[in-house]
Amino acid sequence: MAPAARKKVLHKVADRIEAEALELAVLGVRDNGTELNMALKAEPGSAAGTFRYYAEALDKVYGEIAPTAPDVLGLVHREPVGVVGAIVPWNFPLMIGAWKLAPALAAGNSVVLKPAETASLSLLRLAEICMECGLPDGVLNVVTGQGSVAGEALALSHDVDVLVFTGSGATGRRLLQYSAASNLKRVYLELGGKSPNVVFADAPDLAQAAKVSAMGIFRNSGQVCVAGSRLLVERSIHDDFVSMLADEAKKLRVGDPLDLSSQVGAINSETQLMGNLGFVEDAIKEGNTIALGGSRILESTGGYYMEPTIITDVAPGHRVAREEVFGPVLAVTAFDSDEDALRIANSTDYGLAAGVWTSNLSRAHRMVAGIRAGVVHVNTYGGSDNTVPLGGVKQSGNGHDKSMHAFDKYFDLKTAWMQL
Template sequence: MHRIADRIEAEAVELAVLGVRDNGTEFNMALKAEPGSAAGTFRYYAEALDKVAGEVAPTQPDVLGLVHRTPVGVVGAIVPWNFPLMIGAWKLAPALAMGNSVVLKPAETASLTLLRLAQICVECGLPDGVFNVVTGSGAETGAALAMSMGVDVLTFTGSGGTGRKLLEASARSNLKRCYLELGGKSPNIVFGDAPDLQKAARVSAMGIFRNSGQVCVAGSRLLVEASVHDEFVALLKAEAEALRVGDPLDLGNQIGAVNSEEQLRRNLSFMDMARAEGGQVITGGARILAETGGSYMAPTIVTHVARDHALFQREVFGPVLSVTKFETEAEAVSLANATDFGLAAGVWTADLSRAHRMVAAIRAGVVHVNTYGGADNTVPLGGVGQSGNGHDKSLHALDKYVDLKTAWIQL
């Protein structure tokens, strides 16, 4: 696993460019988030795997109770197109560390980096057949993987609709365990006592607009206390309009392309819904025509979004931020928890007690305080509600890829 990490680092630029050609992520971000993150993930689990031991149970004096952790067998992994190498490594590295074989299906529009990773693994000494990449459509290849009687655990990152189909396939096949990291509609909450509104605006802008909003934990719902609403929205608008959008291989651009024409059309359809429901598009909301062609969308901010609006409730997975005003802390909590999702959240406040109250009250797997994004392998990533179950990253991810076996030994 250390050799795999070394090779990923040695080929970082090439791997980043492969990914950019597939999914349009801006190069500077791709370099860090894809090969940079993947190499770190392999190193983390390479160091962790010999720290995970069995257990000795506190039993009767004449009995020895042992709890063994055994590999589940074959892990099926289905990963999305936004960060295929990073998310693929989140699933592959802990599964390998626990002694399993993996069959991985990348997204139809972003498979190049994972095909190269499979070659790297073989070149670094992983036995043939331990890690397999199988390309194809979700309807055909993904369904076959989900229905396979030879797959013992299925791990997936993607949409809620697909997650439901995978659960149904598990029920119809061998009742394989399914771990689902699904969508999000994450609230980013700015209180009037935020320590630095300019910094909060800058970080919040990248929290939704980086990678053209195609980030599962993106802070796509901005909740702003009424006392600073107008000031903060103005700061955020300036940040959004200053971002350079264009060719993801141009190092001067900060935002790259939307993954596909289909995704861009879906993003733009939300603009029609937002206007029909009374939302006000204060910046963006349209396609950017680039000389190189391609699918580009301007960073978009929509104000006057109520809790029953589509833009408040539904995941866009694009560079679209909804803004909703609140008056009290209790109202902020109510708005934050007013969707079916529960993946991530952000809170900006100088009040330490309030920060702890918000972390406890918000229904989400990750709550950022006075920042947004950037958590590393030491902490888990997972959601609650319709954002799924199970966790990637951290030592907790290893639990998905083992079975527990009790040995009860009469002495």
């Protein structure tokens, strides 16, 4: 299709996502347990915006003319890579699916999308919507199944030119091995995080910092890749700030994700819940203090719910400070100086996101420069949009979703060198 035709299709898809927002959100909630109020914004709301962004962007991407000798014409063409394999997780399938699908389709590729085993309903409906809006048959294919079967087949396929993935580091490593064992397809990975949220005593509003930090870890029961799961607090305000944050966490209503009064929904699965509780048990063994929560709740319903949990006295080497929980578990560590804060912030294998709370502009810039992360929030946490990239460093992955930089994954560059 010509770019103008692709634009029309993607705009229609965005319109349909908006028209079916409640249905799509409920489909996702029934799969993954995200609280509906958050799901409406984060899933169909975000996905519609993503399709619109890349619909508008696709005909603003040009080739290049190289500066050459007068008798030579050097052209740089941007061509679709071909077939994109996309594997997405269960926590925000529609949002993250759109981050992969929209730029890949806008660039003119075909996509084979593999949802998580526990969250495929909204993406299956999205595939139907795309067909109904004029996307040609076969351009978007959704293949459900176990990662060890469908995901492995996709990653080993010689017909897949680029593989994009959001999920765990263990799976990311396997996908790189599968690439090496097949056609050396490019693999772009958005993996886990152990993101530090650093609060200095001179934060402009400690009460607001506590409120935002609580939601930065406890929304969606902590099942967010950029969750601020490590709280680093300047020692002079440590006890007071932890108390403020605990008060905010106690206000959160954990319950049925389809109940509009619920502010925190369910854990995705029993396996995930048991893993979360295992981190709490290990923290106790390592001498940490459970300042709030730490237990399963609403067991009589048969559902998977967990109390917002705050663990203090955590050293950088402790398990709950090193490994991604992907649950409503916050590890709190005190620090004494800017240098101490940077050392602790950078003490994990991950580098996805971070937060800094300070009124000192010079300190803010130093922390942004010094923290090794793809995104650093200052006096806020979360909330960025499609105008800026999302990606990690270290073992949080490579490549970027969102923004114009996402196109880099879905185009090949071809040089034409012409003697005139």
